[in-house]
Amino acid sequence: MWEVCRYLRGKRVDSLWIDPEFHFKYYGFEWVHPPPDDWMYGLMACLLVSAAGITLGLWYRLCAVIFAIGFTWLFLIDQAKYLNHFYLICLLAFISAFLPANRRLAIDCLHKPALRSDIAPAWTLWLLRAQMSIVYFYGGLAKLNADWLRGEPVRDWLHEIAAHSATGAWLATEWMVWVISYGGLLFDLFIVPLLWWRKTRVMAFVLAMAFHLTNHWLFDIGIFPWLSIATTTLFFSPDWPRQFGARIRELWMGPTKVKRAPLLNANQAGFRYQGVIAGCLSIYLSWQLLMPLRHFLYPGAVSWTEEGHRFSWHMKLRSKKAQTRFFVLDPNTTEVWELDPLAYLAARQYQKMNGHPDMILQFAHYIAELMRKTGRPNIHVHVIARAELNGRPPALLIDPDVNLAAIPRNLQPAKWILPLGNTRPAPQWLASTPPSSAEGATNR
Numbered sequence: 001m002w003e004v005c006r007y008l009r010g011k012r013v014d015s016l017w018i019d020p021e022f023h024f025k026y027y028g029f030e031w032v033h034p035p036p037d038d039w040m041y042g043l044m045a046c047l048l049v050s051a052a053g054i055t056l057g058l059w060y061r062l063c064a065v066i067f068a069i070g071f072t073w074l075f076l077i078d079q080a081k082y083l084n085h086f087y088l089i090c091l092l093a094f095i096s097a098f099l100p101a102n103r104r105l106a107i108d109c110l111h112k113p114a115l116r117s118d119i120a121p122a123w124t125l126w127l128l129r130a131q132m133s134i135v136y137f138y139g140g141l142a143k144l145n146a147d148w149l150r151g152e153p154v155r156d157w158l159h160e161i162a163a164h165s166a167t168g169a170w171l172a173t174e175w176m177v178w179v180i181s182y183g184g185l186l187f188d189l190f191i192v193p194l195l196w197w198r199k200t201r202v203m204a205f206v207l208a209m210a211f212h213l214t215n216h217w218l219f220d221i222g223i224f225p226w227l228s229i230a231t232t233t234l235f236f237s238p239d240w241p242r243q244f245g246a247r248i249r250e251l252w253m254g255p256t257k258v259k260r261a262p263l264l265n266a267n268q269a270g271f272r273y274q275g276v277i278a279g280c281l282s283i284y285l286s287w288q289l290l291m292p293l294r295h296f297l298y299p300g301a302v303s304w305t306e307e308g309h310r311f312s313w314h315m316k317l318r319s320k321k322a323q324t325r326f327f328v329l330d331p332n333t334t335e336v337w338e339l340d341p342l343a344y345l346a347a348r349q350y351q352k353m354n355g356h357p358d359m360i361l362q363f364a365h366y367i368a369e370l371m372r373k374t375g376r377p378n379i380h381v382h383v384i385a386r387a388e389l390n391g392r393p394p395a396l397l398i399d400p401d402v403n404l405a406a407i408p409r410n411l412q413p414a415k416w417i418l419p420l421g422n423t424r425p426a427p428q429w430l431a432s433t434p435p436s437s438a439e440g441a442t443n444r
Contacts, residue, residue, distance in 0.1 A: 001051040003089070003223050004044060013040055017077055020346050022366055024079035024359050027411060032076040046070050054096065057106020061097070068093035079359060080352040084315050085224035091131060091288075092231075099124050123281060125238055130285060132231050133192045138292045138313040140188025145317070147303070148185065151177045152390040153319030161218060171218075187211050195235035208232045219316065298413050304389055304397075304420040306356050307413065322355035322387035322397065326367060327430050329380040329403075336433050339367060355387050357398055357417050364404035381405040384426045396424050 007013055017023075017034045025032065035043050047070045053063030072090045075081070102108040103117040147153065155177045162172035170176065187207065194204035209232075212225035233240070295308025302309050303318040326339045341350050341363065353359040364381040371379035381404045385397040395418070398404075402416040418424060 001048060001055060004048045004051060006222070008041075008044055008048070013044060015346060016081060016348070017074075020078070020349060022344055022349075022363070023077055024349065024353070024362050026076055026079050027358075027409065029076045032073065034077045043070060043074065047074070054101075057102040057108050060102035060106060060108055064093070064097040064099075064101075068097050078349070079362075080349045082310055083222070083224075084313060085222065085227060087311060088135060088224075088227070092128075095127060095131065120238075121277075123277060125234065127281060127285075128231070128234050131288065132234065134288050134292075135313050136188050136192050139315050140185060140190075142292075142312065142314045142317055143185045143188060145303075147390045148181060148317065151181050153317070154181045154184075156319045156391060157218075184211075195232065201235060205232055205236075221316075300417065301389075301420045304387075305414070305417050306358060307417075318390055320355040320387060320389050322385060324354050324360055324383055324385040325430075326364070327382045327384070327433055328367065328371065329382060330376055331378055331380060336429070338433050344370075354385070355397070357385075357414060358409075360385060360398060361404055361407060361409060361414075364407075365409070368405035379405060382430060384430055389420065392421065395420070395422050396426065400427050400430055 007016070017040050018037070023034065034040055046066060050063040050067040050070065053059050054067060068090070071093055075086050075090050100117070100120050103115055103120065106115075109116045151174075158171045158177060158180070162168045162170075165171070191204055191208060191211075194200045194207070209229055212228045215221060216225040237243070292312035295302040295312060298305060298307035300307070302312075302314065303320070324341070326341055327336060328339050329336050341353070344366070345353065345363070353363060360383060364383065367381050368379050371377075382400055382402070383398050383404060384400050386394045387397045388394045397418060399416045399418055404416070407414075407416060
């Protein structure tokens with residue numbers, strides 16, 4: 001609810017989803033488009049109402065399904081809006097649609113008392129725990145790379161924060177760089193075992209709160225720290241809210257005995273379809289375990305090529321500064337001109353596209369399509385994309401001699417992405433091309 005309200009404030013819905021004429025698409029989901037005109041606000045209203053229903057346990061199942069579909073639709077509209085915690089919300093939303101989360105402390109129990117229950121299938125809790133364990137573990141595994149182990153990009157971030165803070169100069173010290181770099185690595189790798197073990201669970205929860213609150217203070221990452229703190233409570237005993245409530249009552253009414261629900265097997269509890277559930281859980285968890293590893297199928301550094309970077313819990317791993325120039329060549333006239341991307345993209349989209357070869361390819365295809373509509377069917381699109389990764393010298397990201405308009409979009413390794421650390425110069429015939437306005441280029 002809070003996240004939806006954040007986007008309803010001001011003109012964020014307009015600037016992110018309504019105003020842009022072009023949206024970057026995830027591979028295989030090119031068919032997902034924003035609702036027409038102001039119907040985007042209708043989608044946001046559905047998300048807000050369904051989130052409220054989930055919170056209150058009112059028409060829970062219907063609200064959970066609506067929210068899962070609606071938020072995933074919102075997520076898939078524009079690849080430029082990708083965030084790891086948006087992806088996590090999509091996963092948790094679909095999981096929630098299958099949970100019996102309206103059996104206690106829910107309005108549904110008031111108008112349908114038969115729903116009320118003191119027990120739930122164990123898989124519902126273990127699935128949530130497994131999902132969060134995967135997020136933490138793969139987040140730590142991704143940090144086992146040469147850049148992170150030498151303090152980058154944390155060093156760059158802390159220097160930037162200190163430069164804009166009157167009292168934060170101490171953040172730029174080397175000892176703080178190493179504390180945050182290796183502290184974050186050790187936290188992600190070991191927080192899950194510490195949470196699983198009952199003897200270290202409370203200590204781990206305190207560490208998790210400190211870690212996520214520090215992230216909230218240092219970085220602008222929305223609701224992710226608060227969502228993470230909330231989901232960390234899943235690792236406590238399932239009846240901890242009941243135990244906590246009993247402790248509060250003891251303070252006011254004296255000692256009381258908390259009745260624990262009996263341990264029952266599935267047949268005694270009335271839960272059926274165990275084989276189907278086990279099969280579905282196996283497929284889902286296998287996908288979650290294998291999906292983050294797919295970047296090993298691609299050559300090169302994943303933070304440079306971006307191939308396999310999304311959906312892999314590679315969180316806050318790189319400082320990548322890039323600038324991309326687009327050049328249009330008409331092979332029939334040998335005329336070359338530079339096109340301004342900001343005439344077609346919002347500033348946020350342009351900034352996100354820079355450094356992401358797959359998004360640059362998408363925009364090149366969009367340019368070629370625009371040119372075809374103006375009577376130039378055989379247009380070529382070349383780019384000069386320079387990028388800096390974690391403090392390295394700037395280098396060309398994409399082969400400028402390649403006509404991107406002729407490159408199909410697929411999941412195969414992109415041979416037109418140049419390797420990290422290359423020293424290839426930009427071709428003179430592009431670098432010397434005088435810039436022109438996008439409107440003028442289109443009219444020509």
